Amino acid sequence: MVEVTLWGSLGAAAGGKNKVEIEAKDIRELFRKLAEQYPGLEPLIDRGIAVAIDGTIYRDTWSKELPEGSEIFLLPRLAGG
Amino acid sequence: MNFDPRFSGRKFTSVGTRPIRPDGVDKVTGRARYGADFNMAGQLVGRVLRSPHAHAKIRKIDTSKAEKLPGVKAVITAADLPDLTDGDAAMYDVLDNCMARGKALYDGHAVAAVAAVDARTARQALKLIEVDYELLPHVTDVDEAMKHSAPLINDAIFTEGLEEKPVKPSNVTKRSQFGHGDVHQGFGHADFIVERSFKTEQTHQGYIEPHACVASVSSDGTADLWVCTQGHFVYRQHCAQLLGMEASKLRVTSSEIGGGFGGKTHVWAEPVALALSRKAGRPVKLVMTRDEVFRASGPTSATSVDVRIGARKDGTITAAEATLRYSCGPYAGSWAEIGAMTAFACYRLDNVKTVGYEVLVNRPKTAAYRAPSAPMAAFAVESAVDELAKEVGMDPVEFRIRNAAQEGTRSSYGPVYGPIGIGPTLEAAKSHPHMKAPLGKNQGRGMACGFWFNFGGQTCTDLNIGMDGSVSLAVGTVDVGGSRASLSLVAAEELGIAYEQVKAIVADTSSLGYNDMTDGSRGTFSSSMATISAARNAIKILRERAAQMWDISVDDVVWENGHAIAKGEKHGNLGRLSLKEIAVASGKTGGPIAGHSELVADGAGVSFATHICDIEVDPETGATRVLRYTVVQDAGKAVHPTYVEGQYQGGAAQGIGWALNEEYIYGKDGRLQNPGFLDYRIPVCSDLPMIDTQILEIPNPNHPYGVRGVGETSIVPPLAAIANAVSNAAGVRMTHIPMSPPRILAAIEAKRAG
Numbered sequence: 157m158v159e160v161t162l163w164g165s166l167g168a169a170a171g172g173k174n175k176v177e178i179e180a181k182d183i184r185e186l187f188r189k190l191a192e193q194y195p196g197l198e199p200l201i202d203r204g205i206a207v208a209i210d211g212t213i214y215r216d217t218w219s220k221e222l223p224e225g226s227e228i229f230l231l232p233r234l235a236g237g
Numbered sequence: 238m239n240f241d242p243r244f245s246g247r248k249f250t251s252v253g254t255r256p257i258r259p260d261g262v263d264k265v266t267g268r269a270r271y272g273a274d275f276n277m278a279g280q281l282v283g284r285v286l287r288s289p290h291a292h293a294k295i296r297k298i299d300t301s302k303a304e305k306l307p308g309v310k311a312v313i314t315a316a317d318l319p320d321l322t323d324g325d326a327a328m329y330d331v332l333d334n335c336m337a338r339g340k341a342l343y344d345g346h347a348v349a350a351v352a353a354v355d356a357r358t359a360r361q362a363l364k365l366i367e368v369d370y371e372l373l374p375h376v377t378d379v380d381e382a383m384k385h386s387a388p389l390i391n392d393a394i395f396t397e398g399l400e401e402k403p404v405k406p407s408n409v410t411k412r413s414q415f416g417h418g419d420v421h422q423g424f425g426h427a428d429f430i431v432e433r434s435f436k437t438e439q440t441h442q443g444y445i446e447p448h449a450c451v452a453s454v455s456s457d458g459t460a461d462l463w464v465c466t467q468g469h470f471v472y473r474q475h476c477a478q479l480l481g482m483e484a485s486k487l488r489v490t491s492s493e494i495g496g497g498f499g500g501k502t503h504v505w506a507e508p509v510a511l512a513l514s515r516k517a518g519r520p521v522k523l524v525m526t527r528d529e530v531f532r533a534s535g536p537t538s539a540t541s542v543d544v545r546i547g548a549r550k551d552g553t554i555t556a557a558e559a560t561l562r563y564s565c566g567p568y569a570g571s572w573a574e575i576g577a578m579t580a581f582a583c584y585r586l587d588n589v590k591t592v593g594y595e596v597l598v599n600r601p602k603t604a605a606y607r608a609p610s611a612p613m614a615a616f617a618v619e620s621a622v623d624e625l626a627k628e629v630g631m632d633p634v635e636f637r638i639r640n641a642a643q644e645g646t647r648s649s650y651g652p653v654y655g656p657i658g659i660g661p662t663l664e665a666a667k668s669h670p671h672m673k674a675p676l677g678k679n680q681g682r683g684m685a686c687g688f689w690f691n692f693g694g695q696t697c698t699d700l701n702i703g704m705d706g707s708v709s710l711a712v713g714t715v716d717v718g719g720s721r722a723s724l725s726l727v728a729a730e731e732l733g734i735a736y737e738q739v740k741a742i743v744a745d746t747s748s749l750g751y752n753d754m755t756d757g758s759r760g761t762f763s764s765s766m767a768t769i770s771a772a773r774n775a776i777k778i779l780r781e782r783a784a785q786m787w788d789i790s791v792d793d794v795v796w797e798n799g800h801a802i803a804k805g806e807k808h809g810n811l812g813r814l815s816l817k818e819i820a821v822a823s824g825k826t827g828g829p830i831a832g833h834s835e836l837v838a839d840g841a842g843v844s845f846a847t848h849i850c851d852i853e854v855d856p857e858t859g860a861t862r863v864l865r866y867t868v869v870q871d872a873g874k875a876v877h878p879t880y881v882e883g884q885y886q887g888g889a890a891q892g893i894g895w896a897l898n899e900e901y902i903y904g905k906d907g908r909l910q911n912p913g914f915l916d917y918r919i920p921v922c923s924d925l926p927m928i929d930t931q932i933l934e935i936p937n938p939n940h941p942y943g944v945r946g947v948g949e950t951s952i953v954p955p956l957a958a959i960a961n962a963v964s965n966a967a968g969v970r971m972t973h974i975p976m977s978p979p980r981i982l983a984a985i986e987a988k989r990a991g
Contacts, residue, residue: 163651164414165398165574172400203327208652212939215692216837229652232413232574234690236757237442237499237605237949 204233272449272465291907345532423556423588427547446495468754499605619957658871683961687953706817713752733799758946775832840939859982873945892955
């Protein structure tokens with residue numbers, strides 16, 4: 157079980173919650189279960205969400221494991237120049 | 238992928254040296270081929286007809302006269318680019334931006350295009366296209382566009398991110414919010430509060446090379462595209478999607494690039510050139526004029542930002558909040574969201590809140606510009622921080638050091654930081670001789686900090702060892718700032734050979750697996766990771782071949798300093814084998830030797846910088862002169878320090894132009910008044926001092942060499958550093974970028990008038 161923090165606007169799509177607990181071993185499972193439990197998040201996940209694990213931002217490594225007790229933070233997927 | 242990206246703390250031989258750049262001779266002799274330098278047999282000239290109106294319904298387009306003009310081979314409108322985006326709203330916006338569909342949304346919006354045998358005929362043909370417009374009210378100012386009375390640009394847009402679903406459409410496409418703690422409570426603990434509003438005008442990346450491409454679509458459905466881009470694989474995906482092609486049938490080759498800075502991460506002319514070529518049955522070259530580049534490509538957001546920061550008497554910030562409004566052009570974007578994330582990222586804050594609003598205006602579609610959105614937020618925040626330091630009575634550097642984020646700090650955008658460099662850049666600035674240099678009359682000094690995320694992405698690399706022992710490195714990230722040199726250094730480092738033995742190229746889209754574009758300061762970060770991985774895979778094969786040559790077990794062969802060495806006493810009589818010796822023998826030991834890598838380079842380390850600037854202001858005219866400029870930035874590890882310094886200097890130079898002169902000026906008619914370098918003034922050499930640089934190296938724990946991206950952070954602090962310098966020199970707080978002479982003079986005169 158990991159605790160996931162949603163950035164301010166994302167929380168609105170998850171029924172106003174800014175923290176949710178999810179049983180997930182990696183980013184792929186996290187996104188799948190988030191979409192199942194909070195359907196409002198699905199279009200945002202499809203559009204692109206990054207995951208910060210203990211401060212390191214992952215955009216595409218969906219196989220990245222979510223260590224027990226780590227800080228999981230969802231962020232918008234960023235554009236760069 | 239079986240690759241360990243963790244920082245290893247190794248000693249370097251090649252990395253960190255400064256060899257001569259491999260593309261230098263071709264670039265200074267004119268041999269290098271940029272977007273417009275490519276030609277094909279039978280090629281036609283493409284030209285685009287653009288809307289002269291800021292907002293207009295397109296009632297009818299009659300192309301019949303143009304089509305009859307001798308020499309015209311194809312005329313296209315939106316009808317020739319049908320909507321194949323299948324509900325992908327972002328791609329639909331790209332399609333609409335390439336060719337207006339029903340409405341022209343800004344001055345310069347493409348409405349039709351022609352391909353003709355020469356430029357003169359193409360221009361004549363454009364004049365023969367009749368467009369029946371119904372003019373609509375327009376809005377170009379970000380604050381005006383937010384008003385309820387503003388003309389609606391898209392009545393299908395309802396603001397996202399509100400607690401209650403809106404019932405009326407709006408020009409505000411999205412509200413986003415970040416932060417933690419309780420700012421109301423935090424301000425209650427403040428002894429001093431600074432509250433100010435700031436504006437920044439829209440600027441263009443100002444790349445010297447305009448957008449240019451040559452497209453050739455064959456009758457069998459295959460196509461080639463030669464193009465100036467920051468990401469040819471992304472261009473292939475987007476063009477293929479918009480034209481209904483299989484991506485594998487479209488080969489895209491990237492040219493040399495005369496600047497991109499985020500502006501060449503989006504397709505504009507390329508789908509149009511392909512559609513023209515498909516219709517004409519001949520290759521089509523399409524090169525934007527400078528007027529078109531300004532009117533129809535690339536600009537960054539115009540912004541309006543309110544900032545409020547409070548601090549105790551001891552200089553500790555107790556609360557910080559900002560409201561940021563960013564223009565997106567006529568299509569939805571996430572530019573204010575990024576500004577809201579970066580605004581306070583340099584600081585350790587218990588109570589922070591930022592709110593961003595994305596605002597539609599009748600201007601060109603906003604594009605990324607080097608750390609997009611961060612410079613404007615930093616301008617507002619760092620100006621207020623400077624003012625607050627003065628209120629508290631602290632030196633501005635000391636004030637920032639006191640409040641700087643550090644490892645373990647919860648960032649203002651959410652996650653907790655790992656090892657970061659904001660503190661060290663501030664300490665380096667504090668002890669830099671620049672900070673102690675004397676100032677003269679009408680001169681002021683300013684400093685500011687900046688933050689950028691950096692990111693990685695999908696990356697694919699091939700490393701091929703020739704029969705003579707030379708090494709070809711094929712990468713898929715476009716070289717926008719020296720990556721061919723830095724990646725050659727990395728390959729040389731891993732293989733243990735000389736830099737001169739490695740030649741790096743940017744491969745076309747049919748020669749390598751998919752690569753994300755070169756943006757987010759990812760070029761060297763990502764492709765160096767893939768190069769290290771590819772080199773290690775090649776070394777594995779080199780060891781196997783050496784084992785064959787010696788007829789011993791591969792387990793007894795190690796790779797050291799460019800040589801295979803047989804370890805253990807039983808092999809004591811064997812000499813070492815060089816990479817070249819193994820390569821020469823490769824035909825008899827199993828054939829070519831190569832290493833391949835495909836990976837997602839994630840874990841890019843965040844980056845911080847501190848800039849110092851001295852400015853002289855003429856109080857009679859408001860004219861400014863930059864006297865001295867210093868950049869201190871964390872690079873993680875500078876692979877090729879000269880290129881890193883170049884990135885630092887380039888960001889500062891662009892920031893100086895943005896801060897002091899550059900500005901999109903629209904008339905009341907919604908038309909851009911200054912679409913050219915005569916009236917849109919980027920800095921030239923005589924406007925700039927020598928920009929001093931100091932590279933700090935705080936290793937990124939998620940890269941084998943500790944590399945962080947360096948390309949974008951350098952443009953984040955300049956607007957604020959220069960604003961603080963000008964404000965100190967003129968004795969009045971400047972709140973509107975650019976600080977052009979009329980604005981400075983008006984501020985001075987307003988102060989004189991009391």
